[in-house]
Amino acid sequence: MTHPRIAFIGAGNMAASLIGGLLARGVPTARIVASEPHAEQRQRIAAEHGIAVLEDNAAAAAGADIVVLAVKPQVMKDVCLALAPALPQGALVVSIAAGIPCASLERWLGEQAIVRCMPNTPSLLREGASGLYANARTSAAQREQAGELLGAVGLALWLDEEAQIDAVTAVSGSGPAYFFLLMEAMSAAGQRLGLDAATASLLARQTALGAARMALESDVDPAELRRRVTSPKGTTEAAINAFQAGGFEALVDQALHAAAHRSAQLAEQLGQ
Ligand SMILES: NC(=O)C1=CN([C@@H]2O[C@H](COP(=O)(O)OP(=O)(O)OC[C@H]3O[C@@H](n4cnc5c(N)ncnc54)[C@H](O)[C@@H]3O)[C@@H](O)[C@H]2O)C=CC1
Numbered sequence: 074m075t076h077p078r079i080a081f082i083g084a085g086n087m088a089a090s091l092i093g094g095l096l097a098r099g100v101p102t103a104r105i106v107a108s109e110p111h112a113e114q115r116q117r118i119a120a121e122h123g124i125a126v127l128e129d130n131a132a133a134a135a136g137a138d139i140v141v142l143a144v145k146p147q148v149m150k151d152v153c154l155a156l157a158p159a160l161p162q163g164a165l166v167v168s169i170a171a172g173i174p175c176a177s178l179e180r181w182l183g184e185q186a187i188v189r190c191m192p193n194t195p196s197l198l199r200e201g202a203s204g205l206y207a208n209a210r211t212s213a214a215q216r217e218q219a220g221e222l223l224g225a226v227g228l229a230l231w232l233d234e235e236a237q238i239d240a241v242t243a244v245s246g247s248g249p250a251y252f253f254l255l256m257e258a259m260s261a262a263g264q265r266l267g268l269d270a271a272t273a274s275l276l277a278r279q280t281a282l283g284a285a286r287m288a289l290e291s292d293v294d295p296a297e298l299r300r301r302v303t304s305p306k307g308t309t310e311a312a313i314n315a316f317q318a319g320g321f322e323a324l325v326d327q328a329l330h331a332a333a334h335r336s337a338q339l340a341e342q343l344g345q
């Protein structure tokens with residue numbers, strides 16, 4: 074099988090997660106190249122993944138079938154304007170930036186096939202979850218290429234409307250951080266209840282894994298799985314009552330709306 078040549082523009086946290094996941098899936102190191110302005114980061118990614126990491130974005134993009142834009146939204150416009158003349162003819166551009174609409178990327182890059190997607194960091198373990206949206210210039214073959222790229226590192230779902238990317242960002246793009254926060258809070262509470270730090274942390278993390286696997290691998294929905302843990306007048310009920318008294322669901326709703334709102338706001342501020 075011939076693997077497409079993939080160039081990552083920006084080799085930070087999310088690019089590293091995708092690169093690690095693609096290599097774990099069997100993509101040869103020679104088919105992946107990245108560019109990164111910071112020498113230390115260049116060396117770190119090259120040493121960790123065994124891929125070439127260049128200083129120059131245009132040099133990395135040369136000859137690529139897929140160019141993944143993996144820089145922060147705040148520098149995306151300058152990066153695109155500088156990269157536009159160097160984009161290989163017919164290359165597919167995949168942007169993973171939060172908030173930057175396809176229309177802005179088209180304005181900065183010219184007439185280009187663009188897939189905007191929102192992945193997440195568990196892609197490193199090929200347990201990612203991403204939402205994808207393709208602009209009108211993207212061919213069916215390129216959609217397939219983008220689907221395979223993100224599908225190689227986890228779940229990849231196509232969206233009907235670009236605006237849904239804000240919701241995907243709120244649920245799964247930022248989502249790993251919410252679960253990490255819950256693990257941190259459970260671990261800290263476990264310590265206050267008398268466990269040593271290592272034991273509390275390990276119990277919290279393994280419980281998150283077990284719960285996630287049950288929720289994904291059984292036919293039973295999370296609400297029913299929760300009920301099965303919750304004995305009448307038992308310990309779980311006491312905890313859930315405390316969560317609900319504290320407005321847990323409303324707080325989650327508020328947090329996800331804040332993330333989606335920020336995604337839309339980034340488009341307004343940085344998409345011009
Ligand atoms: N970290 C995450 O969980 C997720 C991040 N994203 C998106 O991925 C993008 C990257 O985010 P992170 O990896 O978290 O940030 P990061 O800061 O770790 O990575 C960005 C990299 O781009 C490099 N860079 C800066 N200027 C550059 C330039 N002119 N040319 C080439 N590279 C340049 C930086 O040195 C840095 O290494 C963002 O747009 C973000 O919205 C999307 C989904 C999840």
Ligand SMILES: O=C(O)[C@@H]1CCC=N1
Pocket residue numbers: 171242246247
């Ligand atoms: O926090 C952020 O803006 C990025 C996008 C989704 C996850 N990290």
